[in-house]
Amino acid sequence: xxxxxxxxxxxxxxxxxxxxxxxxxxxxxxxxxxxxxxxxxxxxxxxxxxxxxxxxxxxxxxxxxxxxxxxxxxxxxxxxxxxxxxxxxxxxxxxxxxxxxxxxxxxxxxxxxxxxxxxxxxxxxxxxxxxxxxxxxxxxxxxxxxxxxxxxxxxxxxxxxxxxxxxxxxxxxxxxxxxxxxxxxxxxxxxxxxxxxxxxxxxxxxxxxxxxxxxxxxxxxxxxxxxxxxxxxxxxxxxxxxxxxxxxxxxxxxxxxxxxxxxxxxxxxxxxxxxxxxxxxxxxxxxxxxxxxxxxxxxxxxxxxxxxxxxxxxxxxxxxxxxxxxxxxxxxxxxxxxxxxxxxxxxxxxxxxxxxxxxxxxxxxxxxxxxxxxxxxxxxxxxxxxxxxxxxxxxxxxxxxxxxxxxxxxxxxxxxxxxxxxxxxxxxxxxxxxxxxxxxxxxxxxxxxxxxxxxxxxxxxxxxxxxxxxxxxxxxxxxxxxxxxxxxxxxxxxxxxxxxxxxxxx
Amino acid sequence: xxxxxxxxxxxxxxxxxxxxxxxxxxxxxxxxxxxxxxxxxxxxxxxxxxxxxxxxxxxxxxxxxxxxxxxxxxxxxxxxxxxxxxxxxxxxxxxxxxxxxxxxxxxxxxxxxxxxxxxxxxxxxxxxxxxxxxxxxxxxxxxxxxxxxxxxxxxxxxxxxxxxxxxxxxxxxxxxxxxxxxxxxxxxxxxxxxxxxxxxxxxxxxxxxxxxxxxxxxxxxxxxxxxxxxxxxxxxxxxxxxxxxxxxxxxxxxxxxxxxxxxxxxxxxxxxxxxxxxxxxxxxxxxxxxxxxxxxxxxxxxxxxxxxxxxxxxxxxx
Numbered sequence: 001x002x003x004x005x006x007x008x009x010x011x012x013x014x015x016x017x018x019x020x021x022x023x024x025x026x027x028x029x030x031x032x033x034x035x036x037x038x039x040x041x042x043x044x045x046x047x048x049x050x051x052x053x054x055x056x057x058x059x060x061x062x063x064x065x066x067x068x069x070x071x072x073x074x075x076x077x078x079x080x081x082x083x084x085x086x087x088x089x090x091x092x093x094x095x096x097x098x099x100x101x102x103x104x105x106x107x108x109x110x111x112x113x114x115x116x117x118x119x120x121x122x123x124x125x126x127x128x129x130x131x132x133x134x135x136x137x138x139x140x141x142x143x144x145x146x147x148x149x150x151x152x153x154x155x156x157x158x159x160x161x162x163x164x165x166x167x168x169x170x171x172x173x174x175x176x177x178x179x180x181x182x183x184x185x186x187x188x189x190x191x192x193x194x195x196x197x198x199x200x201x202x203x204x205x206x207x208x209x210x211x212x213x214x215x216x217x218x219x220x221x222x223x224x225x226x227x228x229x230x231x232x233x234x235x236x237x238x239x240x241x242x243x244x245x246x247x248x249x250x251x252x253x254x255x256x257x258x259x260x261x262x263x264x265x266x267x268x269x270x271x272x273x274x275x276x277x278x279x280x281x282x283x284x285x286x287x288x289x290x291x292x293x294x295x296x297x298x299x300x301x302x303x304x305x306x307x308x309x310x311x312x313x314x315x316x317x318x319x320x321x322x323x324x325x326x327x328x329x330x331x332x333x334x335x336x337x338x339x340x341x342x343x344x345x346x347x348x349x350x351x352x353x354x355x356x357x358x359x360x361x362x363x364x365x366x367x368x369x370x371x372x373x374x375x376x377x378x379x380x381x382x383x384x385x386x387x388x389x390x391x392x393x394x395x396x397x398x399x400x401x402x403x404x405x406x407x408x409x410x411x412x413x414x415x416x417x418x419x420x421x422x423x424x425x426x427x428x429x430x431x432x433x434x435x436x437x438x439x440x441x442x443x444x445x446x447x448x449x450x451x452x453x454x455x456x457x458x459x460x461x462x463x464x465x466x467x468x469x470x471x472x473x474x475x476x477x478x479x480x481x482x483x484x485x486x487x488x489x490x491x492x493x494x495x496x497x498x499x500x501x502x503x504x505x506x
Numbered sequence: 507x508x509x510x511x512x513x514x515x516x517x518x519x520x521x522x523x524x525x526x527x528x529x530x531x532x533x534x535x536x537x538x539x540x541x542x543x544x545x546x547x548x549x550x551x552x553x554x555x556x557x558x559x560x561x562x563x564x565x566x567x568x569x570x571x572x573x574x575x576x577x578x579x580x581x582x583x584x585x586x587x588x589x590x591x592x593x594x595x596x597x598x599x600x601x602x603x604x605x606x607x608x609x610x611x612x613x614x615x616x617x618x619x620x621x622x623x624x625x626x627x628x629x630x631x632x633x634x635x636x637x638x639x640x641x642x643x644x645x646x647x648x649x650x651x652x653x654x655x656x657x658x659x660x661x662x663x664x665x666x667x668x669x670x671x672x673x674x675x676x677x678x679x680x681x682x683x684x685x686x687x688x689x690x691x692x693x694x695x696x697x698x699x700x701x702x703x704x705x706x707x708x709x710x711x712x713x714x715x716x717x718x719x720x721x722x723x724x725x726x727x728x729x730x731x732x733x734x735x736x737x738x739x740x741x742x743x744x745x746x747x748x749x750x751x752x753x754x755x756x757x758x759x760x761x762x763x764x765x766x767x768x769x770x771x772x773x774x775x776x777x778x779x780x781x782x783x784x785x786x787x788x789x790x791x792x793x794x795x796x797x798x799x800x801x802x803x804x805x806x807x808x809x810x811x812x813x814x815x816x817x818x819x820x821x822x823x824x
Contacts, residue, residue: 004640066609325637326609326635326637327636327637327639327640328635328636328637328640329633329634329635330632330633330634330635331632331633332631332632339771340771340773340774343769343770343771344766344770344771344774346769347765347766347768347769347770348762348765348766350765350769351761351762351763351765351766352762354758354761354762354765355758355761355762358754358757358758358761359758361507362507362509362754401707401759401762401763401766401781404759404762405711405755405758405759405762406714408755408758408759409714409718409751409755409758412751412754412755412758413718413751416748416750416751416754419508420747438725441721441725442717442718442721442722445663445666445717445720445721446713446714446717446718446721448662449659449662449663449710449713449714449717450710450713450714452655452658452659452662453655453659453706453709453710453713454710456651456654456655456658457651457655457706459651459654460647460648460650460651460654461647461651465699465702465703465706468703468706468707472710
């Protein structure tokens, strides 16, 4: 599994420095989390200043791994705005939706968007004099004559507020029927709606389901937008089962600085409701009864204890100061991966045998020596790759093949040269020395230019291309070493005890 | 055994034939790219790596045929579905909307297939999701990487050899890349990350081959009395001398690649094909493009001997 993560800055509010700091912190956090998750040999590395590459081998459940990684555990504490939204504010939201997607598209959603005539509709379109008040109310609507006409036909369009029910038991919350959640989510994700909401307030979903009168509801909280505290002060988190209500809870503990902040804030806001927001969802919103010190509790209504454990894990391993977004993801299923590797191995072995046959067939004894050098070369490359923690990807195999070609190439250059020297009538030993000497410059130049290409690839490449560059570089260096020193050593051993004029097998 | 012992082919004399062959191949490639712009809207058949988007490869336990899978995903308006290698394996390519989460696409495909064929009737064997931003960056980076490697190679060769050797090597490499891209465009081979790696491998291989020939040319030029020899003859001799090595090295590399093509996994097939083609073009170009380019550059710029008197600037004449 290969992931590329980036700081989620969809609002565009972070400076490059803040994003870079976020990535640095995320790197630390993910390292701890993945270690706790128990993946063997994970690779976590920064790519540029603002990206993180995560490679996990042999993951059987990519879904869970993705959750653990991406679960931002972005913990925030916000105040609940008890008064919720005023009718004017809701009306503005409704109007924003009507103007930006039009009456026809709303109808196409197949929803009963025209709620019963009531106060809200009055506020919205000013009752009977819909057209006039529209024109004065909102220039945006007036600009679009068509919308105005359609709005006149259906004067009480309340696409959003009609989905809401007043929360009742908890102040500052609405209930949205389960089947309407998708639509409401879509509305809330619209830019126009976000702009229509009061600047300091935001609407955020609760994480649990509420059951009333045989219908399921999700809670929508009205929160003061600015978080007074985030999870960066968190020191410890433990999952527990609350013996009284038999539900999973996560106890958390702040460090000293966090504890001070928390206690100051809760002390100043006794009687208010405190929303504990995890990854944008309100986990719970207890009332602040008293000044709270360095520890708190998240209630996970109806969740299994495993979920509480996972949450405690990500909280303990560190909360991300900024949420992360997956930019790129590649997973290969176990069956496909295994098949590919086996086929690749078979092909690689056949390829090597072919090279072996060609080299020994053409150069005989010298060819055999070059094959030994090639084996040394392969050992070096494998060792080098293991040492650098590189994983063998498809482009990695390409780098390996090219460098196998070049490892043989260096030998071929040397042997051809020796043959030429022999043909020119030199004695065996002189020919061998001259051969190695003259071939050297071609080998150096060829290897250095390829190394240049590899280094540039490493600089510009991402992910697999980088892997390719690493493999290629290791291969070039190893091939250089094996051709010059290993082959030469074997050649000298082979020549030992022969007369200078004895013919050699090349 | 000895291949091409004392070979004496007149490569440089035949260079005009090679020019025609190269020109025709390059033109065919460019026409193919232009045709692609008109037909599919981009020069090459860019995969999700470049355009951003998602690819999900699904293996079904039973063979449903491509039709039902397509229908399950929304028919003609749905994502592109193609059969992959085996009988009941499909590759589904779906675009990624601006700002949409990459997970959403996979989940929706999974959901739709589960609704149509039932849960557990298929496994997802591979998923690739690439954000549009990454794709665009990749295009830019690949181009920059190639340009920078040209520049640095030029500098290295200018220092180690002479500037004209560097120029000739870069011309030969550009020629190889252009022909490879033309081939990719002609057969609409999907340009994915492995394909890029293959193209870059070709750059490396082609340079390697060219440099071995150039090294021999340089050596022969530095030999005593070489100045008096006919330069074309000298270059021809150098190519002939390195011919056994050229053929043998290409042979071993091709042997490995052919094994990969025939026995290797299906995912690697396009990639092996591009490499085989590239090795052949690279070998051809080191003989028929790089060396002639050197001759032509010498004709226009002189032989660049620093020891001789400074030549007066003169108009290029052929």
